[in-house]
Amino acid sequence: MIKIAVMGYGVVGSGTVEVFYKNLKSIEQKIGDDIDIKYILDLRDFSDSPYSEKFIKDFDIILNDSEVKIVAEVIGGLDPAYRYVKSLLQNGKSVVTSNKELVAEKGAELLKIAREKNVNFFFEASVGGGIPIIRPLHHCLSANEIDEIAGILNGTTNYILTKMAEEGTDFSDALSQAQALGYAERDPSADINGADACRKICILASLAFGKHVYPKNVHTEGITAVSTEDVQYCKDFGGAIKLVAWARKEEEKVAVMVCPAFISESSQLSTVNDVYNAILVRGDATGDVIFYGKGAGKLPTASAVVSDIIIAAKMTGTSKSLYWEDSSELFTVDYKSLSNKFYVRLVCSDKSKVLSEAEKCWGNLNILRRNDELPNETAFVTESVNEEKFAADCRSISEYGEIKNIIRVLDY
């Protein structure tokens, strides 16, 4: 009989307990042993719960119970999750988690402790909810060099951008709708400013490229500046605006960024709508592989947690290859050294002057149109240009017109 504990009884925690007991018979078949939840840690009172006798409020009970071999951490956030998980691993218990912030900030350190203690630290649920991605990526890696990963990793922002594209809703109304439907939190900042997607691409990039990519070293832009005008111009471009988190190998380093982007309609990513997520993995042998599904939600995320529990229960000893090393900030390329195509929207008194200056800087421009275009408005897509040069060019172009928005054009 294997005893486990679940820390946190919020949305994912209660889902984990639900999925666990619903599938207990098949789980035990897969493990080849009996298994049960011994403790559920939560500071709140759940005396009415059918599992009321399992609830505890004192973390040390789990830490010091040698019978508990596997702990699911579904509290979220860094404090106290980081402290708890670190102590558990140091005490020789395997931990599975859905906590993307924890893995993105502390993954290398926790994986190292897990390896030293010969236990497992698994985190399938931290990216893509119920989409199997961590483990397939890990398996892909064995016979592939991963060149690039690009994902729509945040369901809230994808819902907002879908509403804006399909119904012409403006950003703030689309956000309100997302909140009303429970897709966005009351404080939606981590979603709309890109921080959530950033954590997730850090986890994927760390695994794919073998060294920790820290969120603070990733250039991250959210979607708050995306306007209905941009959405309309993107339709003329022939695509959709998506919040894309991407990471690419650059010799011994990695380039990583989170930004709203024009995605051509010929890309599978352009048709990923509503709260769905998709992750494109570009391997040298497999080519492009895409994983698609609901990136959040109680049961999808819980099912990923339970899958990890099962694998942790089946494995003896630590997974040697589901691992990455720590790194310095030198591991990430300064985004200013990268090159991209850019969409630029501006207002100006003399269009032909602005466009001729822009052509001097950025090569042939793909001029875009929209209905209801204002007489003094223009928008175009540049050729590929270095980020730093582009920013400097923008300052000089600003003499001739007011740049209203800039969005990268990515080719996935």
Add this chain to the structure above:
Amino acid sequence: MIKIAVMGYGVVGSGTVEVFYKNLKSIEQKIGDDIDIKYILDLRDFSDSPYSEKFIKDFDIILNDSEVKIVAEVIGGLDPAYRYVKSLLQNGKSVVTSNKELVAEKGAELLKIAREKNVNFFFEASVGGGIPIIRPLHHCLSANEIDEIAGILNGTTNYILTKMAEEGTDFSDALSQAQALGYAERDPSADINGADACRKICILASLAFGKHVYPKNVHTEGITAVSTEDVQYCKDFGGAIKLVAWARKEEEKVAVMVCPAFISESSQLSTVNDVYNAILVRGDATGDVIFYGKGAGKLPTASAVVSDIIIAAKMTGTSKSLYWEDSSELFTVDYKSLSNKFYVRLVCSDKSKVLSEAEKCWGNLNILRRNDELPNETAFVTESVNEEKFAADCRSISEYGEIKNIIRVLDY
């Protein structure tokens, strides 16, 4: 040092050797041991190959070499692959294979021998080429009840259908193009008659539902009857024609079918084009998850074979849960008892008569239009109707008009 053998040095076999040696260092890191290919079995002469000293023509050398622990079978077909694989497993060697025919016809028997001998029989490469699907499905299963699987599992037919939809090419020209590009074999029958897709859905259904689904019990229709007219009507319907292989749980049984189908453009499957494959897995906890990528090709398939080799090398003892039992034909539901919506195209002298008869049989009809529609031609989509009743109705409708084609309308 782990010694392995590769049987078959065709497209996938030579790719397997290539991917193996290209990634040898990272493979050995993952396994935590040295590994090498000791033998390559092929009846042809490869004395110019850099691996010429490894080539053998006598299978018994591999069978009787106790140093060889893992064998990759990439010969294809049932004979001699079945005989070889069976003997290898019985002799206590693990086998990994890309051979869909072998797994679809003999999977239950071979998995049983593998379990008895405590070795592994893996087949990630048999479905979806380089798309990780067998193992993610297997992991999904632990915390999910799989309700349904639907896939575009054959790249050749998907290429043909894409050409027909995008360029108005007719079936035989599109097939010729596929052959010229090497996407279709000189004898394309197993692709275009659905047999290849049938084998693959049998493997996925067997794994998902726990009992062997045999190809002979699966109602299988190919795409040879699909015409440019059908493609045009499908555009008016708002979707695309795809060859869909699907399996659905029906209480203690499974319903499985391979058929061309109208797929609404709101479905992710409708935008899977060219030689790409996609597999939708509908789980009770995860919801819909889709796996997308190149379903064939030398390196994608080889990378899946090599991934399996790595896992076989890391595992001690057989995988207990990557398994299904044998079954009788009673495990599959007779397709005649199922219900579906149908697209019907017919020519007739009296349209209103035909349509009123059709409405009596099949409820409200969604009448479709196309450019260049002939005066005596009509096409529509029915409501959901039992397959057997529909077939009988078609016979009576035929008194009023000639039915030119029938295609199911599936909702994925």
